[in-house]
Amino acid sequence: MQGLHILAEFHGCACAGGPMEDAPELGRLCEAACTAAGLGVVGRLFHAFGTPDAPAGATGAVVLAESHLTVHTWPELRAVTLDLYVCNFSRDNRAAAEAVYAALADAFRPARTVRRDVARGNPAVTPSPDAGIEVI
Amino acid sequence: MQGLHILAEFHGCACAGGPMEDAPELGRLCEAACTAAGLGVVGRLFHAFGTPDAPAGATGAVVLAESHLTVHTWPELRAVTLDLYVCNFSRDNRAAAEAVYAALADAFRPARTVRRDVARGNPAVTPSPDAGIEVI
Numbered sequence: 001m002q003g004l005h006i007l008a009e010f011h012g013c014a015c016a017g018g019p020m021e022d023a024p025e026l027g028r029l030c031e032a033a034c035t036a037a038g039l040g041v042v043g044r045l046f047h048a049f050g051t052p053d054a055p056a057g058a059t060g061a062v063v064l065a066e067s068h069l070t071v072h073t074w075p076e077l078r079a080v081t082l083d084l085y086v087c088n089f090s091r092d093n094r095a096a097a098e099a100v101y102a103a104l105a106d107a108f109r110p111a112r113t114v115r116r117d118v119a120r121g122n123p124a125v126t127p128s129p130d131a132g133i134e135v136i
Numbered sequence: 137m138q139g140l141h142i143l144a145e146f147h148g149c150a151c152a153g154g155p156m157e158d159a160p161e162l163g164r165l166c167e168a169a170c171t172a173a174g175l176g177v178v179g180r181l182f183h184a185f186g187t188p189d190a191p192a193g194a195t196g197a198v199v200l201a202e203s204h205l206t207v208h209t210w211p212e213l214r215a216v217t218l219d220l221y222v223c224n225f226s227r228d229n230r231a232a233a234e235a236v237y238a239a240l241a242d243a244f245r246p247a248r249t250v251r252r253d254v255a256r257g258n259p260a261v262t263p264s265p266d267a268g269i270e271v272i
Contacts, residue, residue, distance in 0.1 A: 001145070001208070001210050001213060001215055001217055005143065005219075007141065007254060007256070009137070009256065009257055042183040042195070043181045043183055044181070045179045045180070045181040045197065045199050046199075047178040047179055047199055049201075059178070059199055059200075059203070059204070060199055061181065061197035061199055061204055061206065063181050063182075063183055063195055063196055063197055063206075064195075065185075067195070067206075067208055067217075068195070068197055068206045068208075068219075070197065070199075070203075070204045070206065070219075070221075072137070072203055072204075072223075074137050077137060079137055079257070081137055081203075081221075081256060081257060083141075083204075083206075083219065083221070085206070085217075085219070087208075116254065118143060118252065120143070120145065120217060121145055121215070121217060
């Protein structure tokens with residue numbers, strides 16, 4: 001269960017339409033990025049908000065043998081949030097995670113990114129005294 | 137896109153079998169927890185590892201109108217990782233997130249939890265100088 005979790009937000013995306021609004025296209029993009037990086041895709045599920053005439057973003061998940069990729073788009077804000085969690089059960093997947101991240105950044109072309117890297121599943125992490133809740 | 141993301145790890149779970157190993161049961165648990173909390177489920181996708189005779193954990197996602205819930209189990213470690221991201225587009229979903237978290241903790245009965253709460257989508261977050269990567 002130990003691994004890398006990248007939490008990222010893309011702001012000011014130059015990408016208009018396409019995966020920003022179209023759920024099947026977003027799903028294909030995400031699955032292709034994971035497959036190209038050598039990650040094991042076990043399924044994907046994507047959903048579009050709004051209507052074809054008035055798209056309101058897309059959302060979904062690629063479930064991986066190594067954990068998951070989730071992406072949510074806000075076309076009205078030209079923004080995207082993504083989470084990529086890759087555990088290192090059978091190998092170190094850090095390079096694969098960076099490859100997926102780069103592929104999504106290439107597709108959405110953000111002007112600004114906010115990214116946090118979290119080490120998951122490390123039993124050495126000491127929770128804070130208040131019932132193990134650590135606020136960051 | 138602003139909202140709360142709970143990253144949690146459950147260690148020493150008293151739950152044996154059930155949602156720790158059975159993907160459909162894990163999916164039902166996760167979806168029911170979200171629905172009971174008033175969150176909008178748009179789909180779910182769960183997958184089991186191993187074989188019926190030798191289960192090796194389950195993994196999956198509930199895609200929400202408010203973002204997502206993902207859960208991965210490691211029965212051999214009696215451990216679970218979960219991510220629950222609820223954006224506050226139409227209302228403050230913090231209470232709903234806490235209800236889902238409590239329902240999953242009730243189901244898995246961890247002896248110890250490691251939880252991190254991350255505020256997502258806050259444009260006031262300043263990325264660090266190294267290409268916006270902030271390691272926490």
